[in-house]
Amino acid sequence: MKEPKLVIIGGDAAGMSAASKVRRMHPNREIVVFEMGEHTSYSACGMPYYIAGQVDGADNLIARKPEVFREKQNIDVRTFHRVTAIDTKAKTVSVEDIHSRLSFTESWDQLLIATGASPIRPPIPGLGAKGVHSLSILRTGLDVYDDIEAHHPKTAVVVGGGYIGIEMAEALLERGIKVTLIDMAPQVMNTMDSDMAELVLKYMKDEGISVFLNEKLDKVETDANGRVKAVVTDKQSLDAEIVILGLGVKARAGIADEAGIEVGESGAIAVNKKLETSAEGVWAAGDCAESHHIVLDRQVHIALGTVANKHGLVAGSNLAGESAEFPGVLGTAITKFNDLEIARTGLSEKEAKDEGISYKAETITGSTKSGYFPGSGSITVKLVTDKKSGRILGGQIVGFQGSGKRIDTIAAAITGKLTAQNLVDMDLSYAPPFSPVWDPVQTCARRLV
Amino acid sequence: MKEPKLVIIGGDAAGMSAASKVRRMHPNREIVVFEMGEHTSYSACGMPYYIAGQVDGADNLIARKPEVFREKQNIDVRTFHRVTAIDTKAKTVSVEDIHSRLSFTESWDQLLIATGASPIRPPIPGLGAKGVHSLSILRTGLDVYDDIEAHHPKTAVVVGGGYIGIEMAEALLERGIKVTLIDMAPQVMNTMDSDMAELVLKYMKDEGISVFLNEKLDKVETDANGRVKAVVTDKQSLDAEIVILGLGVKARAGIADEAGIEVGESGAIAVNKKLETSAEGVWAAGDCAESHHIVLDRQVHIALGTVANKHGLVAGSNLAGESAEFPGVLGTAITKFNDLEIARTGLSEKEAKDEGISYKAETITGSTKSGYFPGSGSITVKLVTDKKSGRILGGQIVGFQGSGKRIDTIAAAITGKLTAQNLVDMDLSYAPPFSPVWDPVQTCARRLV
Numbered sequence: 001m002k003e004p005k006l007v008i009i010g011g012d013a014a015g016m017s018a019a020s021k022v023r024r025m026h027p028n029r030e031i032v033v034f035e036m037g038e039h040t041s042y043s044a045c046g047m048p049y050y051i052a053g054q055v056d057g058a059d060n061l062i063a064r065k066p067e068v069f070r071e072k073q074n075i076d077v078r079t080f081h082r083v084t085a086i087d088t089k090a091k092t093v094s095v096e097d098i099h100s101r102l103s104f105t106e107s108w109d110q111l112l113i114a115t116g117a118s119p120i121r122p123p124i125p126g127l128g129a130k131g132v133h134s135l136s137i138l139r140t141g142l143d144v145y146d147d148i149e150a151h152h153p154k155t156a157v158v159v160g161g162g163y164i165g166i167e168m169a170e171a172l173l174e175r176g177i178k179v180t181l182i183d184m185a186p187q188v189m190n191t192m193d194s195d196m197a198e199l200v201l202k203y204m205k206d207e208g209i210s211v212f213l214n215e216k217l218d219k220v221e222t223d224a225n226g227r228v229k230a231v232v233t234d235k236q237s238l239d240a241e242i243v244i245l246g247l248g249v250k251a252r253a254g255i256a257d258e259a260g261i262e263v264g265e266s267g268a269i270a271v272n273k274k275l276e277t278s279a280e281g282v283w284a285a286g287d288c289a290e291s292h293h294i295v296l297d298r299q300v301h302i303a304l305g306t307v308a309n310k311h312g313l314v315a316g317s318n319l320a321g322e323s324a325e326f327p328g329v330l331g332t333a334i335t336k337f338n339d340l341e342i343a344r345t346g347l348s349e350k351e352a353k354d355e356g357i358s359y360k361a362e363t364i365t366g367s368t369k370s371g372y373f374p375g376s377g378s379i380t381v382k383l384v385t386d387k388k389s390g391r392i393l394g395g396q397i398v399g400f401q402g403s404g405k406r407i408d409t410i411a412a413a414i415t416g417k418l419t420a421q422n423l424v425d426m427d428l429s430y431a432p433p434f435s436p437v438w439d440p441v442q443t444c445a446r447r448l449v
Numbered sequence: 450m451k452e453p454k455l456v457i458i459g460g461d462a463a464g465m466s467a468a469s470k471v472r473r474m475h476p477n478r479e480i481v482v483f484e485m486g487e488h489t490s491y492s493a494c495g496m497p498y499y500i501a502g503q504v505d506g507a508d509n510l511i512a513r514k515p516e517v518f519r520e521k522q523n524i525d526v527r528t529f530h531r532v533t534a535i536d537t538k539a540k541t542v543s544v545e546d547i548h549s550r551l552s553f554t555e556s557w558d559q560l561l562i563a564t565g566a567s568p569i570r571p572p573i574p575g576l577g578a579k580g581v582h583s584l585s586i587l588r589t590g591l592d593v594y595d596d597i598e599a600h601h602p603k604t605a606v607v608v609g610g611g612y613i614g615i616e617m618a619e620a621l622l623e624r625g626i627k628v629t630l631i632d633m634a635p636q637v638m639n640t641m642d643s644d645m646a647e648l649v650l651k652y653m654k655d656e657g658i659s660v661f662l663n664e665k666l667d668k669v670e671t672d673a674n675g676r677v678k679a680v681v682t683d684k685q686s687l688d689a690e691i692v693i694l695g696l697g698v699k700a701r702a703g704i705a706d707e708a709g710i711e712v713g714e715s716g717a718i719a720v721n722k723k724l725e726t727s728a729e730g731v732w733a734a735g736d737c738a739e740s741h742h743i744v745l746d747r748q749v750h751i752a753l754g755t756v757a758n759k760h761g762l763v764a765g766s767n768l769a770g771e772s773a774e775f776p777g778v779l780g781t782a783i784t785k786f787n788d789l790e791i792a793r794t795g796l797s798e799k800e801a802k803d804e805g806i807s808y809k810a811e812t813i814t815g816s817t818k819s820g821y822f823p824g825s826g827s828i829t830v831k832l833v834t835d836k837k838s839g840r841i842l843g844g845q846i847v848g849f850q851g852s853g854k855r856i857d858t859i860a861a862a863i864t865g866k867l868t869a870q871n872l873v874d875m876d877l878s879y880a881p882p883f884s885p886v887w888d889p890v891q892t893c894a895r896r897l898v
Contacts, residue, residue: 004500013886046819046881060821061850114534144607193669194560294876299507305886334878343878370495372509402854405884408877427743428857429783429792430755432495435854437462437754 004109011035014286017312047141126220153241161188165246341404346394453558460484463735466761496590575669602690610637790853795843
């Protein structure tokens, strides 16, 4: 029997993880990957640090290049190829070769949609101006770097105070640029509770970022060369020789939707735990697909590299004939602004409230190491528990070196369905260079038992 | 009804945590604490860093002084008082006032034994010499510091390559002293597997410590003033102007044993989950008492500050009339040598083998951050799982900044009875400054599924 031909749309984390997994299991199967950009398997999350000048060469952001997939793994990766349509009955995709502008049809027995997500760009005048950037595929990150090298901007406006906004504010500051950040929300870091976000805001201001909240982008003004010169909000005009948009992303689910493949309420492609879509023989993985949220027990859209990699591995296993399930996400995320580490997992207090969950929440501020140990810094931990069962629903951490990765202890506790009491009882590690004798995560849990 | 009078033997972590807990619940109960030393509630774990000169003043190692307990909490703390006998029938203790040499009897309704542990000192000629130190109570740490200040030793021998040995080797090196470490075992860090310990050994040697394994201390030689001048092993003589013994500790269970209170096979006082001893109205907590080992499902003796604090809280709750249980330990521990972080939890491969458990073990070496991120260092993770169920039994980590505290993720996973597959699936945090996209702990778990 002929082995099924696998076609993958999208050559980043999810797509290439799946391709590699299938190849490991089946040395001879035909695997074709269409990637609309020039790069495969790159670290989009590394772009702000490349732009900041902290990474030596963009090549370091690339885990594996197309030619390596082709030569070492016999995976037929075709870059600069855009899939324009899926036919789930005929089991084909329509493909455009971006360079030659030629179109063709490719058949498949199995199809994996791993089209990723695209940055949200609201219909605001001037967004197409030179010097206005969104971050999505690796090329967009390289473009920001090249733009800074070519134009040496002295002023920047970052629109949006989420992960990308905060990381890009840090990067631009690092490049010696005067940075103003605006957000239409009343807080930065909307995935955190406002009390935790306040700590981030204060630190960003202390470090020299001008932040304006409750302020909406109205238009971008350009100079005679069509290059951005100012950002106009509903309250003021801000000089800006470069602008970064960090307004979130939406799943690239358009071609799936047009093909009659079910798209969830989140706007991402609906999948079951095996990452199968509603169409026979079609899987979806990564930033274009939904994930099961373990605490909420429903499908959500979370576009993160960790999820994309896990999706890719699970989809790859199933495409290879195994039976793997993706048990879900907690919405764990981490970032930093200069020396301040910021992390979250599970439900925030706001989310618990919005869900109508009867919850308890407590926040403590402690120290990252024993208080007397050199380099000990402050750490604030917030935990949310189910009021009745005591089960941990979520956690947030803001603090200095060594703070952020403590979120993993909370993520593991949620995964293990543990209570605040279990966390208090837990045999966590202690020595003065690493922690107070009660880890701050436990000190917070003690408030909840 | 008169409230029961509580007597506590020992004024460090376990004893004072319990006393404080009882006081919070019962503002008027009589609480008497007998402490044979001069200090209460101090960080014994901080002593090596004080000796290294990294802590500003010994007072910083003291969480709360006796006078504060007396004045702010109305806890009758009597320092320099040694309890010499317990009468479980008469419900009294015999006490010696160390300064006045007067003895007296004190009655109790409830007794908490929190006598701690004492360093093992084998019967070797010359161990009583000036300049030969063991670390136990805070005074012993201050003595080492004072000895270095007074005598400016140029050479040191550390006997024993466990936690204290490694931390003291670091401290003495930091003070500019030439350090030789000897251990009669074939590896340092006997609580780790030999492959992991090898990484520690190599780094210590690279950092300038002379290490001799499989080498036994025979005697200590002194000069005309009775001060140590050399350490003689079964293989050589080593110059030593100061000697630190780090040969482990044994529970101070003598007075309990003499009073007919059951002592476990481990040599520590036997307790149930409520930390009650075999004698009515007598509890034990901290380094003198056994703990339930969650993975082994039997009583063990683990003398660590984290356990002592948790014991104290549980015993305090029960002494106060609540019903609390201590669910047990995993043997989690962490330390560092210079920049190398060393941590373990649960069972090592060696322990799993010795227990006759059918296990799997895998080790990986990865990077602490995304490989391209500045400051990314190597991290080696070893996991041990139950072969049949896949459940995680233990983990060990050796690596650079950010490595050690990852052991808590493994400890939480063991507590939640999770499998290697659960760990692979787990939504852990990722951003380039913190981790590769697959956390090294997960990369190791992937080898085990």
